[in-house]
Amino acid sequence: MRRWGLLALLLLVAAWLQLKLWRGDGGFPEVEALQARVEAQRQENARLQQRNDALEAEVEDLKSGAAAIEDRARSELGMIRPGEVFFRVVEPTPGGDAPPPAMLPEGEGAAEPAPGDDP
Numbered sequence: 083m084r085r086w087g088l089l090a091l092l093l094l095v096a097a098w099l100q101l102k103l104w105r106g107d108g109g110f111p112e113v114e115a116l117q118a119r120v121e122a123q124r125q126e127n128a129r130l131q132q133r134n135d136a137l138e139a140e141v142e143d144l145k146s147g148a149a150a151i152e153d154r155a156r157s158e159l160g161m162i163r164p165g166e167v168f169f170r171v172v173e174p175t176p177g178g179d180a181p182p183p184a185m186l187p188e189g190e191g192a193a194e195p196a197p198g199d200d201p
Contacts, residue, residue, distance in 0.1 A: 143150040
C-alpha cells in the first residue's frame with residue numbers, strides 16, 4: 083500500500099512540474115516570447131547602428147570638406163554664391179489655383195492692374 087501512495091505522489095509531482103513547464107512562469111511560451119522580443123531588438127539595434135554610421139560619416143564629411151558645407155548651405159539655407167542667379171520654380175497647386183503673385187516693392191516692376199480688376 084505504501085508503494086502506491088509513493089507512486090501516486092511522484093505522479094502528482096511529475097504532472098505539476100509538466101504543467102509548470104508548459105503553462106507557468108518561465109515556461110516554454112514565455113521563453114519563446116522573450117526570444118521574439120530579443121530578435122526584434124536586435125533588428126532595431128542594427129537599424130539604429132546603420133543610422134549612427136551614416137550620421138558619423140556625415141559629421142566627418144562636414145569636418146573635413148568645404149564641399150559638404152557648401153552643399154548643406156545651398157540646400158538647407160538657400161544660400162547662393164556672389165554672381166549666381168537664383169531661380170525659384172513654383173508648381174501649381176493641385177486644386178488648380180494659381181499661387182499668389184510675388185509681392186514687389188513699389189517702383190520695382192510692379193504690374194499695372196488688368197482691365198476689369200478692381201483696384
